[in-house]
Amino acid sequence: MKFKIIFSSTLKSVAQVCLQDSAYTGAFFLLAIALYSPLYALCAVAGAIVANVYAFYCALVKNQLASSDVENGLYGFNGSLIGICVAAFLPVNLLSLLFIILACVFSVQLIIWVAQRSNVKLFTMPFIIVAMFVYGLGQSLNVTGQEVVPVFDQTFAVPLFESIGQIFLLPNAASGICILLGFLMASVRAFFITLWSVGLAYLLAKEMGMNEQALTSGLFGFCAILSAHALCLKDAGPNWWNQSYVLPYKIVLGVILSVLFTQVFILAHLSFFTLPFVLSVWALQVMVKLPVLRANTLLSKRRI
Numbered sequence: 539m540k541f542k543i544i545f546s547s548t549l550k551s552v553a554q555v556c557l558q559d560s561a562y563t564g565a566f567f568l569l570a571i572a573l574y575s576p577l578y579a580l581c582a583v584a585g586a587i588v589a590n591v592y593a594f595y596c597a598l599v600k601n602q603l604a605s606s607d608v609e610n611g612l613y614g615f616n617g618s619l620i621g622i623c624v625a626a627f628l629p630v631n632l633l634s635l636l637f638i639i640l641a642c643v644f645s646v647q648l649i650i651w652v653a654q655r656s657n658v659k660l661f662t663m664p665f666i667i668v669a670m671f672v673y674g675l676g677q678s679l680n681v682t683g684q685e686v687v688p689v690f691d692q693t694f695a696v697p698l699f700e701s702i703g704q705i706f707l708l709p710n711a712a713s714g715i716c717i718l719l720g721f722l723m724a725s726v727r728a729f730f731i732t733l734w735s736v737g738l739a740y741l742l743a744k745e746m747g748m749n750e751q752a753l754t755s756g757l758f759g760f761c762a763i764l765s766a767h768a769l770c771l772k773d774a775g776p777n778w779w780n781q782s783y784v785l786p787y788k789i790v791l792g793v794i795l796s797v798l799f800t801q802v803f804i805l806a807h808l809s810f811f812t813l814p815f816v817l818s819v820w821a822l823q824v825m826v827k828l829p830v831l832r833a834n835t836l837l838s839k840r841r842i
Contacts (some may be wrong), residue, residue: 543609544590551586551614555662556705556717557767558724559610566720570713571622571706575686577630578622578708581638585621588642590614602650613649617642619665622707623811626683627676641668661768661819662812669811688712701736701759705812709755728767731789735759735766738793748801758800761815765792768819775826792818 549564556567572579593613597603603613620641628634645664652660676682690712699714706717722729739762743753752758769788772780779788799814 544587547590547609547611547614548583548586550609550611551590552582552611552618553720553724554611554615555619556721556764557771558721558728560724563720563724564611566723567706567717570703570716570720571708573689573716574703574708574710574713575625575684575688577684578625578686578706581621581625581630582618582706583621584635585617585619585624585638585642586611586614587617588639589617589620589646592643593646596646596650613646616645616649616662616665616668619662619706619812620645620668623665623669623672624683626707627672628683629681630684637672641672644668658820659773661816662764663816666811666813666816670809673809695754697740697754697756698736698759700754700756701740702732702756702763704756704760705763714756731766731770732763735762735789735793738762738790739797742794742797743801746797746801748797749804752800752804757804758797761796761800761812761818762793764812764815765789765796765818768792768815769822773823775823779826788822791822795821 546561549561549568550559551564552567552571553560553564556563558564568579568582571582590608590611590613593603593608594605597605597608607613617638621638624630624634624638624641628637645668648664648667649660652658688710690710692711696711696714699711699718700709702714702717703710704714706713708714718729718732721732736759739759740753743758748758766789769792770785778784795818796814799817800810803810803814
């Protein structure tokens with residue numbers, strides 16, 4: 539397996555966290571992580587490499603995956619998030635590195651298992667499952683990750699940019715700006731969708747009188763960003779749902795749902811990571827398909 543392919547798929551895996559397939563975008567995202575913590579960046583790379591190597595094994599040896607999908611980073615982005623999560627909540631040592639390997643293999647295997655049984659897109663759900671376990675393990679063992687001293691550590695809150703940084707568990711405005719530049723490298727459209735969704739999420743959360751501390755630390759915006767970009771992708775819904783004129787309404791609905799789900803988790807004092815994003819997209823996908831499913835059922839009963 540060529541080093542160039544692994545290198546490219548690793549960068550694309552980091553970009554695919556935000557549903558982008560540009561290696562240049564992945565490089566900017568990786569730089570953003572390194573500006574906050576070089577250790578986070580190393581663990582993100584390690585997680586993406588492990589997940590991609592195992593995915594290539596499943597593609598080339600087991601014939602369970604398409605090599606082109608692996609090269610585009612579609613099976614490595616959960617691994618990169620898992621690496622960051624382990625560095626954030628657990629001491630980095632041989633045991634935690636072994637855990638990263640096992641968790642990344644699990645993330646790929648879970649995607650394969652679900653894909654063989656349904657058309658549901660898991661997005662970051664494998665990462666969420668692992669992150670919940672890692673966070674709980676850290677709490678039960680009373681251990682924490684390494685103390686982080688960002689390269690650019692502002693003394694005042696910049697909620698919009700910190701929201702962007704929170705996609706990678708980086709509550710840092712400088713990292714958020716770098717991630718935003720990564721979106722710009724992907725496309726001008728991705729850049730403005732990011733700004734629009736994070737701004738709308740912040741205004742909506744603020745007008746609803748939601749938790750001020752959560753607002754200033756950027757907890758209401760990052761899931762909205764991911765929801766907006768996920769809803770820009772075409773799915774198996776009805777034709778009208780995938781038309782360009784529907785896109786602004788999809789983004790608004792996704793942002794609203796992500797903010798509401800986030801508020802529910804905050805009020806319940808539950809860790810959520812990117813779960814509001816996944817639930818928002820799933821909810822809209824189910825809602826838009828329900829009328830079609832009913833119509834198909836009626837037509838089949840009448841044998842039309």
